[in-house]
Amino acid sequence: MIDATKIIGHTIKLDDDIGCRGCGSLAAKFVKPTPPHAARLNCANCGQWYKWIGQFELAAILKTIELFGWPDMTVHTIQHTLFAETGVTASTAPPDSGAPISNQQQEPDMTATNIAITATNDGFDVQENTSSSSSIIGTMMKFTEGQYRINKDQVVAIGTRLAVKAVVTAWVHWVDQKPVEHRVTVSGRSHPMRDELPDLDEAAWPPGLDGDPDDPWRDTRYLHLIDQKTGDDYTFVTDTVGGRQGIANLKNAIANVRHAHPTALPIVALNTVPMKTKYGNRSRPQFNVVDWVGKEEDDSPF
Numbered sequence: 001m002i003d004a005t006k007i008i009g010h011t012i013k014l015d016d017d018i019g020c021r022g023c024g025s026l027a028a029k030f031v032k033p034t035p036p037h038a039a040r041l042n043c044a045n046c047g048q049w050y051k052w053i054g055q056f057e058l059a060a061i062l063k064t065i066e067l068f069g070w071p072d073m074t075v076h077t078i079q080h081t082l083f084a085e086t087g088v089t090a091s092t093a094p095p096d097s098g099a100p101i102s103n104q105q106q107e108p109d110m111t112a113t114n115i116a117i118t119a120t121n122d123g124f125d126v127q128e129n130t131s132s133s134s135s136i137i138g139t140m141m142k143f144t145e146g147q148y149r150i151n152k153d154q155v156v157a158i159g160t161r162l163a164v165k166a167v168v169t170a171w172v173h174w175v176d177q178k179p180v181e182h183r184v185t186v187s188g189r190s191h192p193m194r195d196e197l198p199d200l201d202e203a204a205w206p207p208g209l210d211g212d213p214d215d216p217w218r219d220t221r222y223l224h225l226i227d228q229k230t231g232d233d234y235t236f237v238t239d240t241v242g243g244r245q246g247i248a249n250l251k252n253a254i255a256n257v258r259h260a261h262p263t264a265l266p267i268v269a270l271n272t273v274p275m276k277t278k279y280g281n282r283s284r285p286q287f288n289v290v291d292w293v294g295k296e297e298d299d300s301p302f
Contacts, residue, residue, distance in 0.1 A: 141235065163228050169184070228267070266290075
């Protein structure tokens with residue numbers, strides 16, 4: 001294991017159009033790693049986890065420092081569009097976090113400045129040039145008739161474990177059975193109530209399957225999940241009361257743990273719980289937290 005002590009506490013600039021998923025900052029700080037990772041970058045502004053640094057990448061950083069001192073480094077990373085939903089303008093690191101690394105004491109030549117450090121050169125870190133802005137990443141998962149399903153009819157077993165990556169909270173406007181507009185609520189903001197949206201006249205709503213007026217705005221959640229064994233992406237999509245309740249419970253659990261571990265993300269097991277409805281007892285989704293990633297070992301009560 002390469003010793004990362006030399007860089008812990010230093011702040012760098014990020015060569016990234018998205019920046020921190022929480023605040024948009026393009027400044028990141030090296031912090032104490034969690035095995036098996038060689039090092040770790042947290043946002044220098046809000047402290048959220050940004051990315052892990054592998055052995056190869058850390059070796060390249062340390063070699064650069066050995067040869068040229070502290071250059072104006074850029075660290076390339078991959079951030080999915082799901083994390084760019086906030087649209088927050090990137091900010092610089094606060095004064096007490098340390099200024100981004102510069103090389104003001106050295107000659108401004110090509111060898112000592114603007115050195116790009118990448119983990120590998122195998123091409124897997126190149127983002128595909130796609131025009132899609134969908135909130136659905138990978139395979140869509142839904143909860144119907146008391147079961148989790150993908151590809152409409154393929155049942156996902158209760159107890160299946162998946163890593164939670166992110167969630168999008170949005171009002172979705174439907175026209176002719178197609179989503180035509182997403183109003184995403186950004187981090188730190190309160191999700192709007194229905195009466196804050198257009199189309200309040202129920203008499204103008206189109207008829208639903210039961211013949212009653214059908215609200216064209218649906219309160220929707222997109223939960224991005226990853227299979228840790230295969231790396232496959234899934235997006236659990238729901239606009240039901242039960243589905244939103246399941247995700248609300250998960251968000252509350254994450255918020256509680258993040259008081260002590262700001263970068264923690266859960267591993268969940270898919271489950272169901274009963275819910276009373278006007279049609280009798282029904283099952284709703286439940287995401288049972290079985291483990292955490294990005295949670296440093298310390299004396300925290302969590």
